[in-house]
Amino acid sequence: MTKEKFTVTAALPYANGPLHLGHVAGVYLPSDIFVRFLRMNNHDVAFICGSDEHGAAITLRAKKEGVTPKEIVDKYDGIIGKAFKAFDISFDVFHRTSSAIHHETAQEFFKVLDDKGHFTKETSEQYYDEDYDQFLADRYITGTCPSCKTEDAYGDQCEKCGSALSPTDLINPKSTLSGKTPIMRSTSHWYLPMQNHEQWLKEWIKEGKLDGIHHHDPSKWRNQVVGQCMSWIDGGLRPRAMTRDLDWGVTVPVEGSDGKVLYVWMDAPIGYISATKQWALENNKNWKDYWTGDRKLVHFIGKDNIVFHAIIFPILLKAHGDLILPENVPAYEFLNLEGAKLSTSRNWAVWLHEYIESYPDKMDELKYVLTSIAPEAKDSEFTWKEYQARINNELADILGNFVNRALVLTQKYYAGKVPPLGKLTDHDKDVIAQIKAIPEKISALVYKYKLREAQAEAMNLARLGNKYLADMEPWRLMKTDPVRVETIMNIALQITANLSLVLQPFLPATADKLSEFLDFKTTEWSASGKIDLISADHLTNKPSILFQKIEDTIVELEVAKLEATKKIDTAFEPQKEDATFDEFSKIDIRLGTIIDAEKVKKADKLLKLTVDTGIDKRTIISGISKHYNAEEVIGKKVTVLMNLPPRKIRGVESQGMILMAEDAQGNLSFMCPEKDFEAGSGIH
RNA sequence: GGCGAGGUAGCUCAGUUGGUUAGAGCGCCGGAUUCAUAACCCGGAGGUCAGGAGUUCAAAUCUCCUUCUCGCUACCA
Numbered sequence: 001m002t003k004e005k006f007t008v009t010a011a012l013p014y015a016n017g018p019l020h021l022g023h024v025a026g027v028y029l030p031s032d033i034f035v036r037f038l039r040m041n042n043h044d045v046a047f048i049c050g051s052d053e054h055g056a057a058i059t060l061r062a063k064k065e066g067v068t069p070k071e072i073v074d075k076y077d078g079i080i081g082k083a084f085k086a087f088d089i090s091f092d093v094f095h096r097t098s099s100a101i102h103h104e105t106a107q108e109f110f111k112v113l114d115d116k117g118h119f120t121k122e123t124s125e126q127y128y129d130e131d132y133d134q135f136l137a138d139r140y141i142t143g144t145c146p147s148c149k150t151e152d153a154y155g156d157q158c159e160k161c162g163s164a165l166s167p168t169d170l171i172n173p174k175s176t177l178s179g180k181t182p183i184m185r186s187t188s189h190w191y192l193p194m195q196n197h198e199q200w201l202k203e204w205i206k207e208g209k210l211d212g213i214h215h216h217d218p219s220k221w222r223n224q225v226v227g228q229c230m231s232w233i234d235g236g237l238r239p240r241a242m243t244r245d246l247d248w249g250v251t252v253p254v255e256g257s258d259g260k261v262l263y264v265w266m267d268a269p270i271g272y273i274s275a276t277k278q279w280a281l282e283n284n285k286n287w288k289d290y291w292t293g294d295r296k297l298v299h300f301i302g303k304d305n306i307v308f309h310a311i312i313f314p315i316l317l318k319a320h321g322d323l324i325l326p327e328n329v330p331a332y333e334f335l336n337l338e339g340a341k342l343s344t345s346r347n348w349a350v351w352l353h354e355y356i357e358s359y360p361d362k363m364d365e366l367k368y369v370l371t372s373i374a375p376e377a378k379d380s381e382f383t384w385k386e387y388q389a390r391i392n393n394e395l396a397d398i399l400g401n402f403v404n405r406a407l408v409l410t411q412k413y414y415a416g417k418v419p420p421l422g423k424l425t426d427h428d429k430d431v432i433a434q435i436k437a438i439p440e441k442i443s444a445l446v447y448k449y450k451l452r453e454a455q456a457e458a459m460n461l462a463r464l465g466n467k468y469l470a471d472m473e474p475w476r477l478m479k480t481d482p483v484r485v486e487t488i489m490n491i492a493l494q495i496t497a498n499l500s501l502v503l504q505p506f507l508p509a510t511a512d513k514l515s516e517f518l519d520f521k522t523t524e525w526s527a528s529g530k531i532d533l534i535s536a537d538h539l540t541n542k543p544s545i546l547f548q549k550i551e552d553t554i555v556e557l558e559v560a561k562l563e564a565t566k567k568i569d570t571a572f573e574p575q576k577e578d579a580t581f582d583e584f585s586k587i588d589i590r591l592g593t594i595i596d597a598e599k600v601k602k603a604d605k606l607l608k609l610t611v612d613t614g615i616d617k618r619t620i621i622s623g624i625s626k627h628y629n630a631e632e633v634i635g636k637k638v639t640v641l642m643n644l645p646p647r648k649i650r651g652v653e654s655q656g657m658i659l660m661a662e663d664a665q666g667n668l669s670f671m672c673p674e675k676d677f678e679a680g681s682g683i684h
Numbered sequence: 685g686g687c688g689a690g691g692u693a694g695c696u697c698a699g700u701u702g703g704u705u706a707g708a709g710c711g712c713c714g715g716a717u718u719c720a721u722a723a724c725c726c727g728g729a730g731g732u733c734a735g736g737a738g739u740u741c742a743a744a745u746c747u748c749c750u751u752c753u754c755g756c757u758a759c760c761a
Contacts, residue, residue, distance in 0.1 A: 222689095223688090223689065223690095224688070224689045224690085224755085227687090227688045227689060228687080228688050228689075228755080228756070229688095230688085231687050231688050231756085232687085232688090232756085234687090235686090235687070235757095302755095303689080303754085303755055303756090304755060304756075305756095306688095306755085306756080307756075333689080333690085333754075333755085334754065334755080336754095341754085372696075372697095372709090373696060373697085376697095377689090377690080377697085377698095378689080378690050378691080378697090378753090378754080379690080379753075379754055379755095380696070380697085381695095381696080383695090385695095386695075386696070386710090389695085389710065389711080390696090390710080392721095393709090393710060393711085394709080394710075396721060396723085397721075397723055397724075398723090398724085400720095400721065400723090401720060401721060401723050401724065402720085402723095402724080404719095404720055404721065404723090405719055405720040405721095405723085405724080406719090406720090408719070408720060409719055409720080412719075413719095450698095452696090452697080453697090453698075453708095456697095456708080456709070459709085463709095463724095466720095466723090466724050466725075467724085467725065469719075469720090469724075469725090470717080470724060470725040470726090471725075473717085473718095473719085474719070475718075475719040475720095476717095476718095476719090478719090545721060546721090547721080548721085549721070600759090601685075603685070603758085603759050603760075605759075605760050606759070606760065621760085622760090623759085623760040623761075624760095625760095649759075649760075
C-alpha cells in the first residue's frame, strides 16, 4: 500500500453543553478508528478537533444564566476536553476557537477572500429596532405592500400578491418585535455570493472533478451527502452573509466594522486550520503541509451540518486558493436513546463524562457497542439492554473467551511457552487462509468508512479461533497425539496475536491487554494476517479476564436514571427580572372559548382558532398542532392574551395569543379555569 | 409546506450495475461438547423486503402514488 497523506477532522463540538453518546457514536469514535487505522498503515495523518466557542446560542445562554460567554465556553471546553482524553480519542490536537491564533487565522482568511473580491459588501441602510437594540431581519418587518397595497406584507415577500420585496419597499414599516416603526441605520455586511460557485460545485460533487481534474470518487460519498448538496445546488444557491452584528466572536478585520463578527459557520471550519497551526507550532511542523498538495482532507460530521462542510466551506477553501478540498465528508445519521431522540436541553442523554465517571474501566466496552450500532446509513438506537447484550454475548463470550481458552491451554500444556508449528493439515491451511483474508477485508471496509462492518469482521477472527479449537479438540488429542497439539496451539496463539493487531483501531485498550498477555506488540498493520507473529518458545503471560459481564442491575440502574430525568425539572429558566405593576397592568388576559379550529395549510405547527373572548370572536393562530389536533380543542376554555398587536402569520391575521404552559420536555398544555367561568372573564 | 435520506427476520443491520429457494450477528428452539467467563461448536424455526399500482421474461433493487421516521428549510417562540 502506498503511503498517503490525510488530514482528518472531527466536527468541532459546540461549547454550550457536554458530549453525549450521539456525538461520540456519530463523529468522534468513527474518526478515531479511521485515524488509528491510517496510522497503523503509516500514512501521514493529522487528526484535528477543538471546541467551537462562538455564535449567538452561547451569548443567549450566557445572558440567561447571568454569566459571560467566556465562562460558558471555558466550562464546557474543560468538560469536553477531559472526556475526550479519558475516552482516549487520539486527536493530535484539540484546540479552541476562542484562542488568539484562531482569531488571527480566521481574520487573515477573511481578508484574503475580501482582497480577492470574493465577498460582496453590502453597505445598506437597514431597519433597526431601537427598543430591542438590534437590526431587523426581513421577516421581522411588516408594512404595506407597494404593489397590491395589502397591509402586513413581510419584508421579503408579500403573501397576498406573491411579489418579492425588500424591507425598504414597504410603505409604513413596523417592527414585529416592538410593533414600533424602526429607524434606518447603516450597517454593512459581507456576503458570499454562493451562486457564482454553482458550476464547479456541481461538477465537484457529482463527478468528483475539480477544475476538470479527478479529485475524488463520488460513489464513495454517502447518498445523503450528495443528495442534500445537489438539492441545495439545484434549488439555486444564494448569497449568504458571512458577518453578523454580534459582540461575541471573531471581529471583522476591516476598518469601520465595529460590532461585527464573522458568521459562526465561517469561523468554525477555519478552526480546523487554526488548530492545525497550533499543533504545527508545538511539534515543529509546517501547517501548510496539512492543507495543501496531494493530501486527502476528510471531515467526519453529523448529518445536520452537511451543507456547511460540503458546500460552504469548500467554497471558502477554493476561493482562498491553494488549499485542499475535502476528499470525503462522511456524515453520520443520529443516535436515539431508549426509544426517544437525544436532547441536550431535555437532558435525555447518556453523557460521556458521566459514563466515564461511572465506568472508568469500561471504555472499550462502550466503544464496541457504539461502533456496532453506529448510525452510518440510518438513525440507530442505543439501549442499555443492548449494551449489556453486546458486551456479554460478543465481547465476553466470543472474544474474551477465545483469548482465555487459547492462553489458559498454553499455560496448562506448555507453561506459557509458544509451541512450535509442525506439519500443516488441509484444515490448518484453510484456517490460515482465513487469518490472512480477514485483515484484508477489514482494511477494504475501513477505507469505505464501513466501520461497523469492519469491526464485525475483526470479531470474526475470534469466531474463527473458537471454531478452530472446537473442530480440533486439542484437549482430546493431547492424550493421543501431543505433537499435533503443538501445531494447533501455535495457530491458536497466532490468531490471538492477530487479534491484538486488528482490534487496535477499534478497541485500543483491549488490544494492549492482549499484547501484555502475549508479551508481543506491533502497531504495523502490514504484519496482520501472518502466522509467525510470535515465534516458538516465546513466553506468554497468564491471562486475566478481558471483559466482565454486565449485570442486570446495571441496566436497571441506568434505565431508571434516564426515566428519572424525565421527571426532574432541570430545563426551567430562572426567574426573569422585575416587571413593574404598571407594565403588568398593560397586559390584558382573559378567558376565551375556542369555537372553531382548523389546521393552517402549508405549516407544520399552526392551528387557526376562532375564539369567543366574551367581547368579540376573533381569529388566533397558535403553534400547538404538534400537541393538540383541531377537533379536540373545540369547546375548550383557554387563556387568551388579548392586546398583543395583530400579526399576519401565513397570510392570516392573528389577533392575540393563546397562553400555554410548557413542561421540561417541551410539552404544551392549555391553562383552563378550575371553575366553569364564562368566556371574557378577566385574569388579574 | 418544499427538498433530502430512510422504512428488509423479535433486535441491530448487509444487500454492489434488477437474475437461481432474500443474507449476517444477537435473541429463540434443538443437538453436541467440556479446554474455557454455564462460555464455545453444529443444526433449526422465523421475513407479502412499509402499503398499493406499473415497467420487465425477471423487482428488495427501476417509475408513480400513499403512509411512517429522521435531517435541512419555511413557518412557529
